[in-house]
Each structure stands twice: as structure tokens, then as C-alpha cells.
Amino acid sequence: MAQYSRVSGTVGLITLLNPPVNALSAAVRQGIVDMMDKALSDRKVKSVVICGHNGKFCGGADIREFSSPLTGPLLIPVIQGVESAAKPVVAAIEGVALGGGLELALGCHYRIAHSKARLGLPEVHLGLLPGAGGSQRLPRLIGVPAALDIITTGRHVTAAEALKLGLVDRVTDRNTVDEAVKFALSVADQSPQSRRISTFPCPHHPDLDAVFEGVMQRVRQRARGALAPVACVQAVAAATLPFAQGMERERELMATLFTSGQARAQQYHFFAQRAVGRWSMPSGARWDKTKPVAVHKAMVIGLGTMGRGISVALVQAGVSVVAMETNEKQLMDAKQAISSMLERGAKRRGVAPALDKIRYSSDMQPAADVDLVIEAVFEDMALKKKVFQQLSALCKPGTFLCSNTSGLDVDQLASETRTPELVVGMHFFAPAHVMKLLEVVYGSRSSPQAVATAMELGKQMGKVSVAVGNCRGFVGNRMLKPYLEQAFFLLEEGATPEFVDQVLEEFGFAMGVFRMSDLSGLDVGWRVRKADGLPDGHSARIRQGCRYSPLGDLLCEQGRFGQKTGRGWYQYDKPGGQVAKPDPWLQDFLEKFRTQHGLVARRIDHQEVLERCLYALMNEGFRILEDGIAAGPEDIDVIYVLGYSWPPHRGGPMFYAAMVGLKKVLERLEHYHQEHPDIPSLKPCNLLRKLVVSGSPPVQKWREFLQKPQSQL
Numbered sequence: 001m002a003q004y005s006r007v008s009g010t011v012g013l014i015t016l017l018n019p020p021v022n023a024l025s026a027a028v029r030q031g032i033v034d035m036m037d038k039a040l041s042d043r044k045v046k047s048v049v050i051c052g053h054n055g056k057f058c059g060g061a062d063i064r065e066f067s068s069p070l071t072g073p074l075l076i077p078v079i080q081g082v083e084s085a086a087k088p089v090v091a092a093i094e095g096v097a098l099g100g101g102l103e104l105a106l107g108c109h110y111r112i113a114h115s116k117a118r119l120g121l122p123e124v125h126l127g128l129l130p131g132a133g134g135s136q137r138l139p140r141l142i143g144v145p146a147a148l149d150i151i152t153t154g155r156h157v158t159a160a161e162a163l164k165l166g167l168v169d170r171v172t173d174r175n176t177v178d179e180a181v182k183f184a185l186s187v188a189d190q191s192p193q194s195r196r197i198s199t200f201p202c203p204h205h206p207d208l209d210a211v212f213e214g215v216m217q218r219v220r221q222r223a224r225g226a227l228a229p230v231a232c233v234q235a236v237a238a239a240t241l242p243f244a245q246g247m248e249r250e251r252e253l254m255a256t257l258f259t260s261g262q263a264r265a266q267q268y269h270f271f272a273q274r275a276v277g278r279w280s281m282p283s284g285a286r287w288d289k290t291k292p293v294a295v296h297k298a299m300v301i302g303l304g305t306m307g308r309g310i311s312v313a314l315v316q317a318g319v320s321v322v323a324m325e326t327n328e329k330q331l332m333d334a335k336q337a338i339s340s341m342l343e344r345g346a347k348r349r350g351v352a353p354a355l356d357k358i359r360y361s362s363d364m365q366p367a368a369d370v371d372l373v374i375e376a377v378f379e380d381m382a383l384k385k386k387v388f389q390q391l392s393a394l395c396k397p398g399t400f401l402c403s404n405t406s407g408l409d410v411d412q413l414a415s416e417t418r419t420p421e422l423v424v425g426m427h428f429f430a431p432a433h434v435m436k437l438l439e440v441v442y443g444s445r446s447s448p449q450a451v452a453t454a455m456e457l458g459k460q461m462g463k464v465s466v467a468v469g470n471c472r473g474f475v476g477n478r479m480l481k482p483y484l485e486q487a488f489f490l491l492e493e494g495a496t497p498e499f500v501d502q503v504l505e506e507f508g509f510a511m512g513v514f515r516m517s518d519l520s521g522l523d524v525g526w527r528v529r530k531a532d533g534l535p536d537g538h539s540a541r542i543r544q545g546c547r548y549s550p551l552g553d554l555l556c557e558q559g560r561f562g563q564k565t566g567r568g569w570y571q572y573d574k575p576g577g578q579v580a581k582p583d584p585w586l587q588d589f590l591e592k593f594r595t596q597h598g599l600v601a602r603r604i605d606h607q608e609v610l611e612r613c614l615y616a617l618m619n620e621g622f623r624i625l626e627d628g629i630a631a632g633p634e635d636i637d638v639i640y641v642l643g644y645s646w647p648p649h650r651g652g653p654m655f656y657a658a659m660v661g662l663k664k665v666l667e668r669l670e671h672y673h674q675e676h677p678d679i680p681s682l683k684p685c686n687l688l689r690k691l692v693v694s695g696s697p698p699v700q701k702w703r704e705f706l707q708k709p710q711s712q713l
């Protein structure tokens, strides 16, 4: 709804009221219509201010309403009503003006923003475009190039940038509503005619065609098959037409997106990111019943790539850091790298680099005086155990001990300490100061407070933290195993790395499985497999009764570790080179391998690659839910979209399974398992069967079919 009052004698003040972000629900839209009528018909009122309740202008259309038939007045005529008002209307923008919220502000005749406000049109992240005139008014106000940037990236613009762009008329550090009221008084006698953006011509640009062409090319490259970014460019292109025609084009494009599966997937992802914050543990412990401990001082142990990124993320979150590394050369390099990352980050955010928040150490002693430690040494259990033993002896009581392991047993690490309840995994993703995902891994003895503290610290670092149980590979890497395995089997059966990657990249992954393996280094997994007892030089295709592909091991034995050695599944022009080229050596190697094992290469099609790789991965996701390692499908989906480049417009693997149809997924898994009975990851899991028998409920209902956590409190 919206509230109305008359202030300073002649200003009608309309306050949008729909906590927490004053989203434009049907009631709010109706409220705006009614309160505008009131203000316009009150003869004492000479000008109007629109603001939002509780320091937030407006977070946009109410996304929850998109899944049911729209009711109430539509936003487009509501905004037209504001713009065509005969009295000047001023938007007082505090907090956020996003999506429909900014479109409403663009319908006002003046915009005053608080210096801390953020503005943007993030619809592209919801699979939409700014469909309430935003794609037509923004370019008219700030020009096509700047509008294209804001609309296609969906990024938030600071008040300072908004002022520079001409998006707002004034920025204030004072009470924004008071300033807007004063401003409204000052323009009360002026006609709003010349301030109606819909009447502006689109600003002249010497070579608009080239601008659109360039942006379209970039957008298509980045979109990975998403429709919305392309439609955003098309809508802005229509801003060069008369306003009414442009609005018609915006409406047509929006209608296509609005009902698309992609929009549903991206809106699901929006709410899933928020749902994972409401974590629970099998013990019954929950986010709303557990208070995190504030972390002021932390230590990072091991300054390789991960340790450096984690240190930067902590400092940027305002935490004082002791960064520790025993290798002198590595320590020197890390100091330089961390300083320059902090400087670059500060420049981007327009603040001073917090170099004084970090100090370096070559020994563990400072661990005695910190609130939390994150161990980021080499992925080796014996080494990590030693670190945890030392920490346990050194740290003051209550210090949380975290490991950045990407899949080792957190319980084993905890058992090396006197305080296993304070031990959790904090699995960051590289580069750790950039990637948004954090897996917080609770062991069997981790206390709810340790989980809450790690989750909160993740949030403070700007991450989306997902609490997961302790098992080999946790959620993300556990699901990766059957996916990689299928890719290897497909090569054995006749596919090429280029073809498998092409199919997966067309699906929307940023990189196919082989390019990704080359980038992360083939030796990483090889070392883990060897630690698990992989005999050197052994190329058997059956291990413990199950099919096994030794292809990755054989490549590593040849010193082909991927990009860093210039050879892997592809060849590169030099070690560290980035351009992957098909390698005739590999073709030859695969042919010899097949001959040696009596395999006849067959033609493998697009569908088989996609189904075997993805359905095996999804099947593991169902197992993870069944095992209680993830609390719900949203947790898995958020992990995959934010950590493993699963395309957001496909929602995540569990959402995608529901979109494909669980019955179909089950049938195809059954088919492939029949063809390959020695591949257990293709055997459909019980939860999938149970869901199909129950009529394939939508993903949001799956939690009802999961075993309830047993309370141990």
C-alpha cells in the first residue's frame, strides 16, 4: 500500500509501504494511483514527493507476484499517470531504486538521491527486461551507451555515478525526504511539461549502429544462451523510435520473456540464494536459533592462490588478518600479490585500500590471538592434520578452526583438536576474493554456533554461504565426480574432448568439462586418486567391480597437467597459454587406448553427451538430498550456479531436472544404466523414483519428501 500526508503546507508526500523493500505489489500500485489522485485533487497541494518507507525507496516489482495472474493496476499506466501529472513530482531515493522502482523514479519529474543510495535495472538477472518503460526512458535521459551498460549488466549504480550520468538531479547526505520536500517547494510553480522523459528525443550519437552491434556481440558472447540480455539490447534499440512505438516493442519483448522457462529459472535462483541463508542441520539446529560470534581478527594459513584470495576477501570485509606462510619466497610473492589485489579492489570501489588491516607472519604464533583461523595449505590430509594439531595447542579457547579443504573429511581434522565443536570447513572457490560461493561444511561434532559464525562471516565477505554436510567432495565436488566420469567414458567410446565441450558450452556452461579440467590442473585430481591407492601405470578399466576410466591418470603420467604445462586434453602454444587447440597427439592416444582395450569407436550424438553428463550429475544431487548432505534442492542449485558456472537461466541442476521432467530423467537414467550396468552413478537413486511415483512435484515441494532431520538437541 501507500500512505499519504500533506507536509510543509503544499507538498503531497506519498510513502510506498511494503516491507522489507517496498516492492510494487498490486496493493502498492493501487496505493500510488489513489494517493496521486488525492494529491492532484487537493488544491492546496502544489507539488508531490514519492518516497519509500523505512529508508528504502523501492526494490522493484514484487517478484513473488510473477508466478500467478497479475491483479491490480499495471505498472506501466501507473507510471504514466505519475509522469503526466500536472503538478511536479519528485522522487526521494533512499536505499535502493531498482527495477520497477527506478522505472517509477524515471516517471517522476525530478530525482533526489541519498549519497548511499543504489540505483539499477537488474531485471536481466531475473530473465526479464525493464518492462515498465525503463528501456525507453533511461536511454532518453542518459544516452544509449550508458543505458545499454546499465540495462544489460543489471549492475547497481552509486548515487555519485548516477549524478554524473544525469540519472539523478541532486545527491544529498542529509535526510533525503526533507531535501526532496524543500526541492518540491522550490519547483512548485514550474510546469512539469519539459521534465517528462517520454517526450525527450533519444540523444544523438554519431554511430549508434556500431554501438548496438558491438554491445550485441559482447552480450551474445556472455549470455551463454540466455534470452534476456539480447532482448534488453533489442528493447533499447527501440528507444530511437517514437516513444509509443518503443513502448510497444518493449511490451512485445517483455511478453516473450515473462512467460519463458528462463525467467522462471532465474527468479527461482533469486529466491534460492536467499533461502540458503535459512540453514538447518540434521541435529535440528537452525539459522534463527543460533547466534554467530563476531569475528574481528582472523588468521589465514598458507598463502597459495586460495590463501591470498581468502585474505583479500577478509580484509575487504573489515576483518583484521594475519596471513601466514612458512615458505619465505612464497611469503614475499604473496605480500606483493595481496597488496596489489587490495589496491585494485579499493580503486574499483572508490575507497582507500585497507593495507593496514593485514600483517604477515612466517610462523603460527599469532594464532594465539585471533578469533578464527582459516587453513588453506596444500590439499593433503597429513599436512592439514599437523596444522590442526598445532592450532589446537596454540589458540585461545573459543577460536574457530576452519579448513578450506575442497573435499577432505572435516571430522578427521576436528579429531586432531581439543575443540572439535569449533571446527568447520569453509570451502572457497577460486579466485576466493571474487567468487560468490562459500560451502560451509559441518562435521558430526561441529557446533551450531561454529556453523552460524562461518555462515555470517561468509555473508560479511559478500558471499552466498551454503551449509552442507561432511562427505567426500561435499556437495559441489561430489557431484562433479560422476559428471567428469561420464565425460571420460564418452571419450573411450568414441567422442572427442572438443565435441563434449562444445555440447556442454552450448548448454550454457562457461567452459566444457575438458577445458575446465585443463584450467584447474589435471594433477590435482590425480594426486587425490593416488592418495586413495591408485597404482601407478595401471590402466585397468574395471576397479572394484565398477567401470573406471584411467584416461586422466595416463595423461598425467605423460606430464600433461593442462594449461600450466601447455598440454592436457588440448594443446596450448606455451605452458600457461590460454587458447585451447585440438591436439592430434590426443587423437592418436585415444585411438591406441581403444585398440589396446578392444573398444570400437562409435558415433556419439549431442543428446547422449548432454544426458549422460548432466543426468549422472543430477542423480548424484538426488543422492546428496537423500543422504541429508544438502538440506534442500535450492542449496545444490545455488552451489552449482555460483560455484560451477551452471547457467543461471537453467536454474541449477535440480531445477533443471524438474524442468526436463523427473519421469524423463528417470527413464533416460534407466536406459543408460541398462546399457552400462557397471557404472553405478547411472543407477537412478531412490529419491528420484519416489518423486516420480508421487507425481513429480515441483522442486519447491521436494523438501516434503526428504527425511526430517533428527533432533539431537
Ligand SMILES: CCCCCCCC/C=C\C=C\CC(=O)SCCNC(=O)CCNC(=O)[C@H](O)C(C)(C)COP(=O)(O)OP(=O)(O)OC[C@H]1O[C@@H](n2cnc3c(N)ncnc32)[C@H](O)[C@@H]1OP(=O)(O)O
Residues within 6 Å of the ligand: 020, 021, 023, 059, 060, 061, 062, 063, 064, 075, 076, 096, 098, 099, 100, 101, 122, 123, 126, 128, 129, 130, 131, 132, 254, 255, 258, 271, 274, 275
Ligand atoms: C504477458 C506479459 C506481461 C508483462 C507485464 C509485466 C509487467 C511488469 C512490469 C514491470 C516489471 C518490472 C520488473 C521488476 O521490477 S523485477 C524486480 C527488479 N528488482 C530486483 O531485481 C531487486 C531484487 N532485490 C534485491 O536485489 C535485493 O533484495 C535488495 C533490494 C538489494 C535488498 O537486498 P538485501 O537488503 O540484502 O535483502 P534481501 O535480498 O535479503 O531481501 C529481503 C527480502 O525481500 C525480498 N525481496 C527483495 N526484493 C524483492 C522483490 N522485488 N520482490 C519480492 N520480494 C523481494 C527477498 O526475497 C527477501 O525475502 P526472503 O528472504 O523472504 O526471500
